[in-house]
Amino acid sequence: LVFEVEKSLNATLKNIFVGNVALSDFDPNVLDYRYVLPVDATECPIVEAEGYPGQTITITMPQLLGTARIEVQPEEGAKNVYTVQFVYQMSNNVLLNDIMVDGVSVDGFDPMVNNYQINLPEGTTTVPAITYQKADPTQTVQVISGGLDAATQLIVKAEDGSINTYTVVLNVAKSDNALLDAILVDGVLLDGFAAGTFNYTYTLPVGTTVLPSVTYQKGNNGQQVVTILPQLEGNATLQVTSEDASQTNTYTVTFAV
Numbered sequence: 001l002v003f004e005v006e007k008s009l010n011a012t013l014k015n016i017f018v019g020n021v022a023l024s025d026f027d028p029n030v031l032d033y034r035y036v037l038p039v040d041a042t043e044c045p046i047v048e049a050e051g052y053p054g055q056t057i058t059i060t061m062p063q064l065l066g067t068a069r070i071e072v073q074p075e076e077g078a079k080n081v082y083t084v085q086f087v088y089q090m091s092n093n094v095l096l097n098d099i100m101v102d103g104v105s106v107d108g109f110d111p112m113v114n115n116y117q118i119n120l121p122e123g124t125t126t127v128p129a130i131t132y133q134k135a136d137p138t139q140t141v142q143v144i145s146g147g148l149d150a151a152t153q154l155i156v157k158a159e160d161g162s163i164n165t166y167t168v169v170l171n172v173a174k175s176d177n178a179l180l181d182a183i184l185v186d187g188v189l190l191d192g193f194a195a196g197t198f199n200y201t202y203t204l205p206v207g208t209t210v211l212p213s214v215t216y217q218k219g220n221n222g223q224q225v226v227t228i229l230p231q232l233e234g235n236a237t238l239q240v241t242s243e244d245a246s247q248t249n250t251y252t253v254t255f256a257v
Helices: none
Strands: 015-018 032-037 047-050 056-060 066-073 080-088 096-101 115-120 130-134 140-144 151-157 163-172 180-185 199-203 214-218 224-228 234-241 248-256
Touching (some): 047 056, 047 066, 096 151, 214 234
Parallel strands (some): 032 080, 115 163
Antiparallel strands (some): 066 080, 096 130, 234 248
16 A cells, blocks of 8 residues: 655635735735835835745745736646736825916915916906916826806816816906997987987987987997987987996987977
């Protein structure tokens, strides 16, 4: 009778340790793992393995980033190869250091505040440049311009994919001017017209049967003007509302033949 001890085919491990700490997600039947290093890491932590009697375990380490290989050769049969991939922790910083409008920092900028209102002078027609200063060089920033009197978005994407959006609304100051520059009858300036005078009388020649044209020149392009004309004799009214809707004036021209 020849007695032989049965050889083990077991090529699994009991555990894997990185820097003397067991992998929290270790499963003997899972071969591949990912280990995140701090961004300031300068060397790779030591990888160790706990196996079973009779196994031959060979560990190959990377310099820093890369993959550690753990080869487990059982007493008999095929080996297993476990891997631990070392990567740097990706930044999750989605905050900006500054937002500038035409090169000037937004008044009161705070990285934790996402919405800003910028007041521009009356009559502004050119959209100022909105730029930014990153807090982390790995960030990507997309600027979606909304133009004047609308929102511009700055979408900040961190290295790990996190996203944060800043909104800057460019408000052009609106005029409170509700005065006209001129009232014209058949293209001729109304006699005695003054912007601050609101009542006029206009005498039509004998035999007039058709009211002449009544037009005007705005004092500001943003004004709203509503004109109501008589058939012939009577009052023509021009109601002028300022761009900011805070002021309304009504001019009256009384026509008589």
